Amino acid sequence: MSQTIQFYPKKTVLTHSKAVNLTALPPLALYIHVPWCVKKCPYCDFNSHELKNDVSDIEADYVNALLVDLEHALPLVWGRRLVSIFIGGGTPSVLSVHAIERLLSGVRARLPFVSDIEITMEANPGTLDNAKLKGFRDAGVNRISLGVQSFDDGLLKRIGRIHSGAQARAALDTAYQLFDKVNLDIMFALPEQTLEQLQSDVRTALTYAPTHLSYYHMTIEPNTYFHRYPPKVPDDELALDMQAFIEQALEDSGMRHYEVSAYAKAGHESHHNTNYWQFGDYVGIGAGAHSKISAHDGIIRQARYKHPQRYLDAVAQGDAVETFEQLSAQALPFEFMLNALRLRDGVTVADFYASTGLGLMDLQPALEKAQAQGLMEKQADVLRVTDLGWRFLSDVQTLFLNDSP
Numbered sequence: 001m002s003q004t005i006q007f008y009p010k011k012t013v014l015t016h017s018k019a020v021n022l023t024a025l026p027p028l029a030l031y032i033h034v035p036w037c038v039k040k041c042p043y044c045d046f047n048s049h050e051l052k053n054d055v056s057d058i059e060a061d062y063v064n065a066l067l068v069d070l071e072h073a074l075p076l077v078w079g080r081r082l083v084s085i086f087i088g089g090g091t092p093s094v095l096s097v098h099a100i101e102r103l104l105s106g107v108r109a110r111l112p113f114v115s116d117i118e119i120t121m122e123a124n125p126g127t128l129d130n131a132k133l134k135g136f137r138d139a140g141v142n143r144i145s146l147g148v149q150s151f152d153d154g155l156l157k158r159i160g161r162i163h164s165g166a167q168a169r170a171a172l173d174t175a176y177q178l179f180d181k182v183n184l185d186i187m188f189a190l191p192e193q194t195l196e197q198l199q200s201d202v203r204t205a206l207t208y209a210p211t212h213l214s215y216y217h218m219t220i221e222p223n224t225y226f227h228r229y230p231p232k233v234p235d236d237e238l239a240l241d242m243q244a245f246i247e248q249a250l251e252d253s254g255m256r257h258y259e260v261s262a263y264a265k266a267g268h269e270s271h272h273n274t275n276y277w278q279f280g281d282y283v284g285i286g287a288g289a290h291s292k293i294s295a296h297d298g299i300i301r302q303a304r305y306k307h308p309q310r311y312l313d314a315v316a317q318g319d320a321v322e323t324f325e326q327l328s329a330q331a332l333p334f335e336f337m338l339n340a341l342r343l344r345d346g347v348t349v350a351d352f353y354a355s356t357g358l359g360l361m362d363l364q365p366a367l368e369k370a371q372a373q374g375l376m377e378k379q380a381d382v383l384r385v386t387d388l389g390w391r392f393l394s395d396v397q398t399l400f401l402n403d404s405p
């Protein structure tokens, strides 16, 4: 039975005239943030902090806080089943097997799961051994996302990783023995990386016959060490050659470039990330985590306090939510398209209606401009970016932003 939930914004940010009206609710996912790493990487602007103490001193309190945080969020999602869980970070694999067991059994006791739920955990090869990976699997994790970044020892050192290429390969060997679903995170355009080094990384990755791979262009982000002390990175032309090689090699191996940075064999796409890109719902718990939750009469976004200690204190005081926003119907075309445009197969007008309550008319002005510029196409019910639009994605997104109020 469906229900109508009333949201009472405590820290209301926005109010708008046109109301949201949904006939059904989208799939619901859970994101759990673990904000610690062994060492902060110089390129990384994620909400991650170097572990100063032994993790055993803090993990029990953090898992308790996550479960209390989840409990506070339950009234927003009563009666709904989780389709996926993503334990991300930071580096969740710094936690012990016992902590992950307690976390997942605590989540299971509070929210029902669909029978084929995808439970992903991010892991850094420098924090793993066979027993630990097996323990995570036995605790319920069924998909591992390994932060490989490169297999080249020199490059790994240059980007401040705590592991070697051999450790990355050993972690992959074990992951493939234990898990049906494994993702590799790799980056390109690394400091002073040559095309030959990139080709060697791609070829090594392909020896594992991966079913899912996320290949990111390393960006220099504000508030990182690399922003303060910029390394020499490949120029745009070389980066484009690298991107072209990656696309060709992965597609030749049977993977599809289904999202800007994601490649998968058919049927192995990440459920959790696809839910984000399709404007599905997610509850985010943990330091700095974001939520997007629909009810029949409204869609909200929330963000938790970012600093781990501030987050723990806020949970203890009864509310970890720092910002709260009720989305207006006028904002939804941009909110929806921002993510949907990332999907190579695009989205249908029916998907847009199901998750926003709006129709094609509400997308029309930006869509027409994008079509006129050859950036998007509409075939029957499907809206997707063209090859040109794919290359200039932020321009396409801007068209939808400019048409929102």
Ligand SMILES: C[S@@+](CC[C@H](N)C(=O)[O-])C[C@H]1O[C@@H](n2cnc3c(N)ncnc32)[C@H](O)[C@@H]1O
Residues within 6 Å of the ligand: 037, 043, 044, 045, 046, 088, 089, 090, 091, 122, 123, 124, 125, 146, 147, 148, 149, 185, 186, 187, 216, 217, 218, 219, 220, 221
């Ligand atoms: C939370 S981390 C993954 C797990 C773990 N912390 C690790 O690094 O092994 C998520 C991924 O984001 C990517 N990433 C982080 N910073 C990036 C940047 N500046 N540019 C591109 N990709 C980045 C990396 O590939 C990284 O594996």
Ligand code: SF4
Residues within 6 Å of the ligand: 036, 037, 038, 039, 040, 041, 044, 045, 046, 048, 089, 090, 091, 124, 147
């Ligand atoms: S890339 Fe991963 S290991 Fe490195 S600081 Fe970021 S979250 Fe931590």
